[in-house]
Each structure stands twice: as structure tokens, then as C-alpha cells.
Amino acid sequence: MRTTDLRGRELSRSDLLQLVPRAALSADVAVEQVRPLVAAVAAHGEIALREQARDFDGVSGHALRVPAAAITESLEACPPEVSAALTELIERLRRGSAAQVPASQETTLSDGAVIRQRWQPVSRVGLYAPGGKAAYPSSVIMNAVAAQVAGVPSLALASPAQRDNAGLPHPAVLWAAALCGIDEVYAIGGAGAIAAFAHGVPEIDLEPVDVVTGPGNVFVAAAKRVVSGLVGIDSEAGTTEILVIADDSADPRFVAADLISQAEHDEAAASVLVTDSAAFAERVQAEIASRAPRTRHAERVATALSGPQSAVILVDSIDVAIRVSNAYGPEHLEIQTRDDELTLAGITDAGAIFMGGYTPVSLGDYLAGSNHVLPTGGTARFAAGLGAHTFLRPQQIVSYDRHSLAIAEAPLLALAGAEGLPAHGEAVSARFEEETA
Template sequence: MIQTLDLRGRVLSTAELLAVVPRSASDVGSSVDAVAALIADVRARGAAALLDQAERFDRVRPPHVRVPLDALREAEVALEPAVREALVEAIDRVRRGTAAQVPPTISTEIAPGARIVQRWQPVDRVGLYVPGGKAVYPSSVVMNVVAAQVAGVPSIALASPAQAEFGGSVHPTILGAAHLLGVDEVYAMGGAGAIGALAYGVAELGLEPVQVITGPGNLFVATAKRAVKGVVGIDSEAGPTEILVIADDSASPELIVADLVSQAEHDELAGAVLVTDSPELAAAVEAALPAAIAATRHRERIEVALAGPQSALVLVDNLADAARFSNAYAPEHLEVQVRDPHDLVPSLTSAGAIFVGDHTPVSLGDYIAGSNHVLPTGGQARFASGLGAYSFLRPQQIVEYDRAALREVADRVVVLSDAEQLPAHGEAVRARFRAADD
């Protein structure tokens, strides 16, 4: 069912840990050529290419690539009351959780008459991708849109795959969530083509190019985001979801099983990892998995995910080793179910988001914790962060010196410019002090 990695009694270097962490065999780079062709097709043929790609990959030809505003309004009205209420609560919590991510403008006096203002400027326009393959994700609408809105982005375009079940339009729950948030520019397009359309624009649709593209997706979406990076900014190349649970002998096997299964139901490539210093806990989790899988709706894909190379029960000597393993793995979602979690959390430096204690499952963060669920996968949490308001903000410095302040450092500028053999740099300063009264 699920493999066991026994690392007890071994002292592994960082490089050795990176080599043994369980990963899916899928590779973002493996579909580069196919993705490049799809993006090039959209750039060359615009809407016609998007329609052809929808027919090819989504098995439906949308009647409209851009979703009419009336359809958005109708979708919001048609939201089930309980779903609407949950979305409203999620929006409020994520908005409050995101507000802390916008730094204040700070003015620093470097010297009398010399100051630097540090500000955080939102981009003008963003493209938000919401997947629509094995599940429907109104929660991803919330996570993407709220982060952009809190950052102050004035123009938002949202893309999600066309759905055959709904006549080629975007899933109505996605549309309803978008309109609830005030987004009226939504496109029925998915995969690499959608990413290309957002990056380069499609004039006949009125789709202007964006500056930043965010949101999770499949392998083709992740590869496409890599392909357009540099033309636009991206959040990360979010691939298949993953969960890593650090647990000791105080943890509940039933809760761990529930959490591993909850993430494995996303996709056959989803990763589910338990790291523990308790062989008894690992054995109890392994024994409980079959019954838990059999009792859930998506048992087939869960079985594939848990049996894959990306999932494992990992045995270590102690919790310090568990933390080192976790930091090397850099999970998208990290749960800490140990006796003294707050003693361990400071040593956990690489994770998309950390969920502490028995009553903070990843599924809470997926929906309504107030945190963002668009997180780096595949080890990218070693150097990247999850989606937030900061994903749409550019730090800018505004520099202002008066005459006296410039005079004070003029000679030093000249000395340094001469040292770098760039004399015109110094001359640009001297030019300001050539008047007779100088």
C-alpha cells in the first residue's frame, strides 16, 4: 500500500536528505515542448486556438470564451444559500488574514535633506487561474481574488476551464464566487493556452495582457507558468498537492489517516507523508489506511496516490531529525501533531503553511482558516512562499536629496565612480555645482 522509509540510525547530509525525500515521478520540464506549442498557437490564432484547445482537452467548445456578465450575475443568484454563506465567511477570514501582508509606507531620513521612501506598489493587472479538472474550486477563487484585492490591484481577469457539463461555460459555482467578489472578467479557458492568453493577451476578446499570473493547476499549467515567467510574474509552479505530518507517540493514528487521505483525494500524483519517531504510530497508521480508503468516495485515486513514490511513512530517531527531513522535503502543507508542538515549530523553516495541533487540519486551511491555500509544491517552499497580497506588490524606493544633502556626498560619488572607471557618473554630480556661486 504505502512505502516505509526507515532512516533510523543514519546521519544524512542535506544533499542526502534531498535525494531520499519521496517525490512524484512527474516533472514540470517534461511537457515543455507541448506547452510551448499550445502557447504559440494562442499567440498566433487567438480565440480560435483557445476554442480548439477547449474542444481537444475539455471535450467541449465554449459558446463564449469570455463569460457574459449576465451569466455571472445568474450564477451568484443561484448559489446554494449554505455555499454562499460559507463563501462569505471564507472571504471575510481570508481578507482579514491577508491584511497583515501589506507593509506600510515608511520614510527614512538618511541625512538632513536626504530621504528614502519605501512603498509597496500593486501591479495594474493580474490573471488568476482556477483549476477545473477532478474537482470544482470556488475556494481557489477566494484565495486568488482576495489576495489581489487586498494588495490594491485594480484590474483582475480570471480563467477556468470550460465544462462540458455546463454547456462549455465555467462551472457555475466558480462564476458565482467570482461575481460575489466583484470580478466580472472571466474566461472559459484552461491549461497552457489560458496561461498564454493571460500573459500575451487576445485582442479579439478584449483580453489585455496581465502583469502577474497566480493560481494552482495541473502539470501543463505549471509548465506554462514557467514558460511565461519573465514576460509576467508568477506566484510559483504549483503542481500536485502534498501533505507532510510530523507526529510522535502522543498523536492520534485516526486523525493522521484522515488527513493523509484528505489530501490524497485531490489527485493520483498527490503526496502524503508521515514522519515519526514512533514505529508503533507508523504501524497503526498503516493498519488503519485500508478501511479509511474503502470508506471514501475517491478511493481509486487515493489508493494510487498513497502507493506512489511520492507517499511514505518515514521513521526517524527523534523529532529533531523529523524537522531536518521536513525542511529538506519543504512540504506544501505541514502538520505538527506532537506533544509539545510549539517547541518544534521554530525549527521548521521550509513549508508552504504550517498547521499546529490536533484541531488544525489542512482542510481547514483549504477553505476557511483565513490563511491562503495557494502554496508552493515540489520542494519550492525551500525558497518560495505561498500566495499573498505580497505576490502582487512591488517594493519601490523613492529617493529625494536636496542641494545641501547632495553636496555633502558629492566627492564620495566622484571617488567611487572613478574607482569603477565610470567617470560620467561623477560628472553628473559635478554638473549640479558649476554655477558661479559654487
């Protein structure tokens, strides 16, 4: 991993935004590459999806909609220990997601003047699960359970067709779908899947959705940006990121292992360490040099850790490390310092935060009970991770009786007159014309 030394420098927020490491290919560039793919699906539906499956997944002639029987029958091949682990994940996530559903509230402004606020789920959601370098049954569950807890009545799932699974999505994706009770599954991947959800594909009975969610590579994130506005999106959850704030009280073995764990996702994955100790940074680098070659995806890890998106950043203090982290807006932030709570107090921008040496990001990827679909590419500075709240819309329900409206009439007429909209006031006065006469 390359080292960026920021010690002894006075850096503004603008400076930090320019200096933090980022992937060479951003969603801005990818948008122009995926826009024609999205447009093709919107215009040509199934034909475009089949062309994209041939070109990007190497699959032809497969069923784009997965037969319901194939979903349920997939569980026969699921190892019992994996089935038990997925079931445990579902249970933990249901409990964690339930806390994200706000209670309805009622506010009484005066006798007969009431505002109720309710949280209404969207009607239909498209869930995306990646299927490139790894299978992600956990991502299926993260998406599906959050939507189900929110009360979404209609769920559709898409994941890329696999050449070695007869054109079906990865078996593990089907296991998760079966365990979550999802029977509408499509063997569609990448930008085409996002476009299909947004525009619908009548030829395969895929109705448009209201919200598209789920992680993916930079091209999936870019496709979400293209369709945003036509449908809602969760966030631009692209290639994974981890940033670790650590001082010399942390265990370099833990930090090294965590940086490697996220690097194995993808060659473009970002692993960043921010520390105020050059000696500690050297120990972490030594641990990485020892551990990385021995992991299963050593080549992928080496590419990710040596890329422009990964770095060890040296700073003068943990206070500066906090500023660097907030400018970066990491998807996953780990804090391993002498006073983790004090460090946390300064953090404003992160997708999810993992506190202490015994809370690795990989716990959040699977069994923490939190959701692992999180904003990437700096979007955590203004976007939130996936949760039940993603699928809920606050709606205010206003109820006034005649007496309470009469109380509001005079100030309302004054405001309507000030804004040059007299008919607004007349709509209120009309309700009292009979009384006035």
C-alpha cells in the same frame, strides 16, 4: 502507503533531497509538453484556445469570454448555506490578507535627504482556478481577495470550460467570481489559460496581465515556468502535497484522515508521514486501510497513496524528521508532536504550517483565514505562498536637496572614479558648477 526506513543512517542534505518522495512526472518534464501549447496561443490566439478546449476539455463552440450576466445570474442557483460559507471565507481572508500589506516607511539620512519606500500594486492580474476533478470556488476567492486587498485595479479570471455547463466554467467558480465582484471571466483551462494571460488574446478582448497566479496540475505549473519573465508568477502551485511530522503522542485517526484528505484531490497528490515511531506508523496505516475505502473518492485516494509521491518515512528522532521536512519543502506541513513549538523552531522550508491536532490542512483550504495557494514540488525551499504581498512591489522614492547632495558629492566622486565611470560623478558636480565659478 510504502514505507521508507531512514533509521540508523547518516544522511546529508544532498542525500535527503534525493530520498524524499516525489511525483513521477515533474514540472521539468511537463515543460517540454506544454511549451508548444503556450507557443500556439501566442501565435494563433483564439484559434489555438478553441483547439485546446476541444482536445483537453471536450468542449467546442462555446463563448471563451463568459457573459457578465451569466456570472451574476449564477448566484441564483447557489445554495444559501454555500453562499454564506463563501462569504465567511471572503471576510476571514480579507482580514488575514490585510496583515500582509506592509506600511510605507520614510528614512531621513540627513536634513534634506529622504528615502521613502512604498508598496505599489501591479496593474493587472490573471487569476487561474482549476476545473478538473473538482470545483474550486475557494481558489477563486484565495486569488481574488489577496489581489483586491493589495489594491490591484484590474482582475481577470480563467477556469476550464465544462461540458455539462454549456461551455461555461463550473457554476461554483462563477458563484465565487460574483461574490468577489469579478466580471471578467474566461472559459479557458490549463496551459492555454496561462499563455492567454501572458500574451493576451485580442480577438476576445483579453489584455495581457502583469502577474499570473493560481493553483493547478503539473501542466499549469509548467506553463507558468514557460511564461515566467514575460509576466510574474506566484509560484509553481502544482498538485497538492501534505507532509505530517508526528510522534506517538499524536492521534493516528487525525493523521490518517489528513493524509486521505489531500489524496482525494488528484491521483498524483502526495501524502507523506514522517515519524520516529514505527508503532505509530503502523496505527496510521491501519486507520488509512479502514478509512480510505469508505471515502467518496476511494479509488483516487488509493492511487495517490500507493504512488511514488506518497510514503511513510521512519526516522530516528524528531530532529531528523525536521531535516527530512526541510529537504522536502512541503506545500502543507502539519506538526503533531509533544512539543509543537520546539519542532516548529527547526522548520525553515514549508508553504504553510499547521500546528497541533486540531489544525488540519483542510481548515487552511477553506476557513483558516490563511491562503491555500502554495508552492509545491519542493519550491517552498525558495518560494512563498500567495498573499497580498504577491501583488505588491516595493519602490524606493529618493529625494535630496542641494545641501544634502553637496554632502554626498565627494564620496560619490571617489566611488565613480574607482569604478571607471566618471560621468556618474560629473552628473553630480554639474549641479554645483555655477557656485564653483
